[in-house]
Amino acid sequence: MSRHEDTVPSGPDAALRTRALESLLVEKGLVTTERIDEVVNMYENDVGPLNGARVVARAWTDPDYRRRLLEDGRAAIAELGFSGREGAEIVVLENTPEVHNVVVCTLCSCYPWQVLGLPPGWYKSYAYRSRLVREPRAVLKEFDLHLPDSVEVRVWDSNSDLRYMVLPERPGGTEGFTEEALVPLVTRDAMIGVARLDSPST
Amino acid sequence: MSRHEDTVPSGPDAALRTRALESLLVEKGLVTTERIDEVVNMYENDVGPLNGARVVARAWTDPDYRRRLLEDGRAAIAELGFSGREGAEIVVLENTPEVHNVVVCTLCSCYPWQVLGLPPGWYKSYAYRSRLVREPRAVLKEFDLHLPDSVEVRVWDSNSDLRYMVLPERPGGTEGFTEEALVPLVTRDAMIGVARLDSPST
Amino acid sequence: MDGIHDMGGMHGFGPVVREEDEPLFHHEWERRVLGIAVATPVPVPGGSRNNIENMDPAHYLSSTYYEKWLHSRVKGLIDAGALTANELETRMALLRKRPDAETPVHPDPDGVRADLASRGTAPSTPSQADVRPQYQEGDPVLALNLHPEGHTRLPRYVRGKTGTIARFYGIHDLQDAELPRGCVRREQPLYAVRFASRELWGECAEAGSAVYLDMWEGYLEPV
């Protein structure tokens, strides 16, 4: 884990600087402690991959919704109540047996917060940012995703203000599942595109 | 000076590691302390820009030598006894009123040791290595060298095992000077190409 | 800006390492930095990303994600005139000496709350500018060889390469610090452009793969 820049221990200075910054902003009336708490609370408890999973499960079970989702991601996601503070446009990429989509942000770490929450450390890592566009298959193998040569890999580099989310393929063996039963099968990694979803082992 | 990576103070570890390394190599008979001293002594006392200055002064005063120097730098430089341990091929670039040459090594810090000695810190700096190929005029201005638009700037990136040295223009007002009198006028920076030589203020 | 952040395609960063059972935050201060950055309605002059991209490259690489955010926010608040470096240093010195020191509060907390509540973050909607897209799906296009000093969304690895228009996203504001030459307005057609891996990476490319980039029309030239 030593290369993982997000797990590098930070100096005590960052903690002190942050505390000083917050106290000054509060003193100046530019923000309140409660507002900061609210934001943190939102990303810790309300906004996360479960949002995306609900979108995916709906798309798997409602062909009209799927169509709307692929046409205008933001509007279809807002139907489920996930507009997010960012309010960014979302483009949903449909995985098929022939095409596998995977998302990266080489210049920064842009990520569809409103449907997936805060990005994991590896998504922000220099290794992922630098390598995915050049050798997606090699990177996906490190995620234990071995795609056959017949599948085209499409890497989407989120360089504008659009955000990308992958609509994974519905796993086999879920034909009779309700929307609610499908939700827990959908993983964050599958919605980034570094994983496929397995059949539930029932 | 804070950005100058060569003046960053090094931790005590480098000194200790170097001493341990030397003692092990000596113990194993892979090198001797005297050989290391010899090399250091050579670069501190024998090999430096004075070598290059002698080459330049000879070329200014001996048209045949100049021709040989521009045709086969290594052979002409060896005539003056400067072959160097590196023994690399040297290409000599002739500055004229129309063309100004300047040398860099973007990938590393390659430098014509046998005629100029060890490179200065700025030559090894990331700023020089990154910027010279993209904005040579802007960089040269920081060296107080303001070239008119009519002069073409040629940047030579030493990416192979050849080494480059600039033959500066002979300054005006030196018509009667002997070769020996010309030597002290020739600066290291002029032979890298980040300076022109001024007329001697006699 | 051809900076250290523009790392698409680079070698040397090792394997992608995943942390098992990764928490959302590794330090309490990271929580606060996220909260401050999102909740404080003071725009960062020049943009938050620009501040991060302009960090010294060695500092950039050795900083964590939230350290970069903290750096960018502090610089942005100072640049915006909301606080001074001296105020921050003084406050840090106080808290270093007396970690449980009480710090001053605002005299009118209700006013602050009301003020913050009145500022909704307006979602960025596609611009409705009357601009006609020049390209259609399937058109071949060339990414321009631009090297602006300021912020840009055109990564190095795609410049000078030929791709194909894959999708039209409507009219969006170009995010570059400066408009590319020839552009007169920020509202520009935005496309997904498909670049074959072979075109980007030559003989070293993996087979059966392509990269899609969002390209404003000003980045492109007809082929």
Add this chain to the structure above:
Amino acid sequence: MDGIHDMGGMHGFGPVVREEDEPLFHHEWERRVLGIAVATPVPVPGGSRNNIENMDPAHYLSSTYYEKWLHSRVKGLIDAGALTANELETRMALLRKRPDAETPVHPDPDGVRADLASRGTAPSTPSQADVRPQYQEGDPVLALNLHPEGHTRLPRYVRGKTGTIARFYGIHDLQDAELPRGCVRREQPLYAVRFASRELWGECAEAGSAVYLDMWEGYLEPV
């Protein structure tokens, strides 16, 4: 290798700073590192530059010139089997504890001296291989878009760009770790190729300037 060392054209490293009255060395240990590197006749497996280029990018940027040399030499000697990491750590621990400790010497100093004296560093002369250059002065050429993982002398900023053969330097050994596809031998014609700044940097280029790069024939394609 598209590594951190390949920095030609990058922004973000600030102005070129010169040190007044700069000494040849800033620390005594730098002297010794130079001396060790030049005087020790143990070749670095894979090459000294390759070791430096493969440093972690943050470590590369925060290391000084002689720190990089030291890193590369130590790694090279370990890789060559001349010493072990453990030996070095043990010796460092000894010297840390007792800075004036006497360290063991070689039992046959005269033999060592004689052995070192017998090894001249052979100057690298241009190869005399029977290879005919494919290009002539003035020919337009395209630099290939290669992205090898190993050491290469083809910098990123010139790939895919068109230049002109300016000078033929004879036959030289290609220094890349791997031969570019289509090449069968290392001995290749080497040229100076002139690239107009405008070709390299587009509209951001300075007027009246050009970059000359040494290009082995395997880097080039006729235009």
